Amino acid sequence: MRFADRRLAVLSLLAVVPAALLTSKTAVLGAVETLAADPLLFGGAVVLLYLFRPLVLWPTTLVAVAVGYGFGIALGFPVALAGAVLTSVPAFYAGRWVAAGWNCGVVARLATAGSRFFDATGDFRGVVAGRLAPVPADAVSAAAGMGNVRLRVLAGGVLLGELPWTMAAVVLGNSFHTISTAGLGGVGTRLGVITTLAAMVLLAGPAYEHLVESRRSVGNRSQ
Template identity: 50%
Template sequence: MTAFVRRQAAGLALLAVVAVASLLAGPDYLLGTARRLADRPVAFGALLVGVYLVRPLFAWPTTLVAILAGYAYGPVVGFPVALAGTTGSALLPFLAARYVGAGSGLVGRLADSGERFFAATGDLRGMVASRLAPAPSDPVSAAAGLSGVSTGAFVAGTAVGEVPWTAAAVLAGGSLDRLSTAGLSAVGWELIAAGAAVAVALLAGPAYRAATARR
């Protein structure tokens, strides 16, 4: 078995683990632990680091963990903590996808589409627009890894594009009196519409140039 085939097999196994873990591990136990540690900043910080490391494995949304940061630390401290954690945890599926590689078939075609997208937009602009768009974080990270986006552009674009989502989640967490699944709605339709509009504006120029080049 070649190294590439082994990497592809490892990637498929990882996807299976993520699918099973996301079905079995809901946020209830995490929220209960966070409530118990909320008045112990150091212990809560250790919890956040651990959660950010395993978050992609359980397919938990980044806003969920940002809400925890806002709940424990408030918006002033919680925002930089949550933004750094979100950006760092996004690196995990990015690097995993880069390691596994695109291969052929559907994944290969997706990688080719991603490469054309980032070739038209540039790595940094494409990443900022992808993060501002209301799309799940981990598929975006994996697509960027398959598409050959540079690590620097990925980190910078993720940090910039996640600002509005992280800010909304941290503010929502800071306003909660008690953590519960019923109170974890941080992103309203207004923010979703605004993020999508800015993403479209960022992509308008590259899209026009690409369309013009085909004529």
């Protein structure tokens, strides 16, 4: 790469974060696409995207598409999976901090709801089901923090729950000649149905137990 081209690529890299904060997903992915020819710069862009992804509430699969486009499947899959885990940590600790420091009103009710959910499902099962279901990843991570889930349990649950989403996104990104957010539409819908069913299967047992306990409690109170 010539010096002028490299300088332009560096400037593009430095523009990724402001672009993520101020412009559309398409514009940012276009900037990432221009860096794909330089592995070092592209790696830097991916790190920045994962670091700042929680601030703009982008889905992890969107960054995984870019990773698959630039790194391919063999390298892109572990990179994207690791990114999904690491980028869940800020929301997790934010949830824990909010629950500990603002334990009143709506926050207290949310923390209580999170604790009850993970008590009913089990910490690991709850995280896996939450990440399988097509709900915002940061909401699941924050709920885990509020529910006093351990960090290593969160990491393991994210790894397992994000497997199908990450693999689909990386394969999709690797197949693109041009990165496009539109390509996620059809695949995302079908995969969302499958992962939602998987989440429902995981939660069926705890839901049934909760229903039985609720009926038992009502029966005891009526006697």
